[in-house]
Amino acid sequence: MEHVTILMAFAFAAVVAGAMLVVPSLIAPRRLTPVKAQPFESGKDPIEITQGRLAVKFSTVAIFFILIDIELLFIWPWAMLYRKLGWFGFAEMLVFLGILMLGFLYIWQKGGLEWE
């Protein structure tokens, strides 16, 4: 019962966003020509559409993100209980963050974060 407001917020947002999609499709003009339907490329005909093929840099960044974001997940509960954990918790987290930053330094030194 208490969390019914989440559903209400979702419904409200869905109605607003849905209306923005539906209303133009009812009242906006449609005069599609083959030229208009071409992909935009500053007036040239596109040679090839690279759908689905990514520069490898983006994939490596995504992998680093998953690695470090999961490490961060472990810090959330620790941060919440920090006052109860005291010096023991502090030392534990120093070890954890130390290992995390070692890995981060390794990525950095290997040039994983360079964009040439």
Place this chain on the structure above:
Amino acid sequence: MTAIADLGIAFGRVAFVMLFILNMGGLLTWVERKQSAIMQDRIGANRASIFGFRLLGLFHPLADAIKMLTKEDFMPARADRFLFQLAPFVSVFFGLVAFAAIPFGDTLRLAGREIPLQAVTLDVGVLYVFAMLSLSIYGVMMAGWASGSNFAILGGQRAAALMISAEIAIGASIMGVIMWYGSLSLQTIVRGQGDLLLGWIPAWGILVQPLGFLLFVTAGIAATRRIPFDTPESESEIIGYFVEYSGMKFGMFAMADFLETVVIAGLTTTLFLGGWQVPWLYAEGFRFPWGAELALPHLLVVLLQVGAFTVKVSLMIFVMMLVRWTLPRFRYDQAMRLGWLGLFPLSVLNIVLTGAVLLLVGGPA
């Protein structure tokens, strides 16, 4: 009967928050133009008029909406029909719901009821807001991929990589706030900011976490993909993931940008600027540190709190717009480098510093 009344109140809370963020987002289209005009010594948007009344150009958001709704709404030949339509929907949807967990006031007591002034009362409000903010990445990626255009897919990839980099910094930079106030509930964090340091300074997040504040705001601006971090759009190079969108669908992406700005401003207010707290204002009225007291009726206190929240959010948006019109765009490698080699290590340092200070000084219990 009470169940219906409860549902009505719940709906009222949700409607208030949703209309708040929708109106803020709509107004921002005007603020952005007018503020840039003032900063650049121009007159700015002032043409739209109703019966000759121009009202400082405040009718422009209305004129924009009418224009976008009636523009041709076409789909390029190579587009993925379903995802192409879904992408703007996802962007706007998650921009809207993210704001719902942010408290805009304390508890309102009315006719024997206790109404929390927060649309979604969650114990893990921080996680909810971050989850919703992260999901809005999908709208951008889908738009880039589904458009079937080289520029669009490049913009989508850039946006995704930039947003996940910003997200790491966002997550790490607020850890200090959570350590200090010891809660993931946004309402509890705001209440904690009502404590006093040294007997007279309000313990707002910006005072106990100055480094965290700077890191969070920087990463927050990066997450909204606005100048100086607008490399996914960079209209002078690749135009961006929405290059193939027209009419209201393009308007929805523009709007999602503004909604995210409001969400980041609201989150900054809640975590660092005391949320709805007014200095030295308690449930019974003002209690000044020099001994004076001023009793206020309950409704007035609540109104002051909601007003304070609105003013703080507007101020934060104003600052973000100042940054937007002051700095030039970063190069893409500079933006990524700032996120990974600047913001992230500093955030980790902030966690360690906060931990040491908390143990040495103790802080408020």
